[in-house]
Amino acid sequence: MNVDFLVQALHRGDARSVARAITLVEEGDAGGTAILEQLDRERIEQALLIGVTGPPGAGKSTLCAQMIGQLRDRDLRVGIVAIDPSSPLSGGAILGDRVRMMRHALDPGVAVRSMATRGRLGGLCSAAGAAVRIMAASGCRVVLLETVGVGQSEMDIVALADITIMVLAPGFGDEIQAMKAGILEVADLLVINKADQPGAQRLRLDMAAALRDPGDRQQRILETVASEGRGVTELLDRIFLLEEALRDGGALERRRRRSRELETLDQALELLREPLRQRIRDRNEKTRDPRELAREIVERMVIMPAQAARNDDEHGS
Ligand SMILES: Nc1nc2c(ncn2[C@@H]2O[C@H](COP(=O)(O)OP(=O)(O)OP(=O)(O)O)[C@@H](O)[C@H]2O)c(=O)[nH]1
Ligand SMILES: [Mg+2]
Known part of the structure; x- marks a missing residue:
């Protein structure tokens, strides 16, 4: 190759x-x-990474497919990375399926990739981040990152995004209550999807009540019917306005710095996993407390090498 x-x-x-x-x-x-x-740094810099999260079945994939359609109509190339929890709990189709079901299957202007979380201990953030940069460098002006917003690892992935949208839908009362604090913290935009269903108005009022600032309510809450494409244009317009504001104010740069840190940490831990495992096996300790042993091994590995090298020098000469 x-x-x-x-x-x-x-x-x-x-x-x-x-x-x-x-x-x-x-x-x-x-x-x-x-x-x-x-990779082409300039293209990466220009691309916008949109995190799309929310409870399973809220309509994330349907909404992403609609956004892709409209972005293609605007003649923009688009990428999408779907984090697939491989969970039987989730009734919806994974994004790849949904995109294929729509008209994007053979569109060379759309890059699609799914990544499974199952059987994976770490490194997902870093793999997703790299995939996003590859897509951006290939010319995607927008990359979507779909993830089910349930666990901490998913929330970490969402933190990679420039802009995060939280997709909610009526009928998810318990999940939404449980996530509420987190939702308001991470989401730039709250999308009440399935606005055609009973309970949408209630959900909207509920989310509005949770947002104290009236300006926030105006700007951060939107309604969509993803299955019919309703509200998608407004959503995209809102996203691009927000992008402009974030770029102008320097907030985008700050978000990206944080996201690079997160990815680097994820990958560093991933690189340490095997050598650590080996060291632990080599020590073959039978009686020491695991916590204490772990601390000692990490200390030697991370702090000692420099010191050990100095000691070696001294003893060597
Ligand atoms: N009535 C109604 N149904 C919708 C709407 N949007 C999506 N759906 C349906 O809701 C179901 C779940 O949609 P998905 O897009 O797969 O949801 P998801 O959030 O991606 O689900 P997971 O990836 O499994 O977490 C599908 O049957 C969609 O057709 C909507 O606005 N109104
Ligand atoms: Mg989905």
Whole structure:
């Protein structure tokens, strides 16, 4: 595999090269790292990453498919990374299916990727972040990141986004109550989807009540009927206005710095996992308390090497 060739092709927007590059990164291949280093920084800087989260079945995938359709109508290339919890609890179709069901299946202007959380201990943030940058470098002006907003790891992924939209729908009372504080904290925009269903008005009032500032209520709450495409234009317009404000005010840069930190931490922990496991096995301790042992191993690994090198020097000379 020729990295330079692949990078050129992906910069031309070649869908297969985009997919191949993401796979190389996910597999931890050295070529993946080389590709990431050569990506077009300017395109990455210009792309907007929109996190789309909310309880299972709220209509995230349907809404994403609609947004993709409208962004394509505006002649923008779009990417979508769907974090699939592989959970039987979730009744909805995963995003890939929904996008395929719509008219985007063969559209070369749409990059689609799903990533499973199952069987994965870490590294998801970093894999998702890399996939997003690859798509952005390939020319996607907007990349959507769909994740079910239930656990902490999903919330971490959402924190990668420039702008986060929380999709809510009537009939999810308990989930929404449980998530409420978190929702208001992470979501730039609250989308009451399934506005055609009974209970939508109630949900809207409930969310409005939770937002103290009247200006906030005006700006942060929207209604959609994703299945019919209603409210999607307004949502996109609102998103682009917000993007402009975030870019102008410097907030976007701050968000991106935080997101880079998060990704770096995720990947650093991922890189440590195997060496740590090996060390623990090598120590073969039978009686020490695991907490104490863990502290000691980490201390030696992270703090000692520099000191050990100095000691070696002293003893060596
Ligand atoms: N009535 C109504 N149904 C909708 C609307 N939007 C989505 N649905 C339906 O709700 C169901 C779930 O939609 P999805 O888009 O799969 O929901 P999701 O949030 O992506 O679900 P997960 O990925 O499983 O978490 C589907 O049957 C959709 O057709 C809407 O605005 N009104
Ligand atoms: Mg979905």
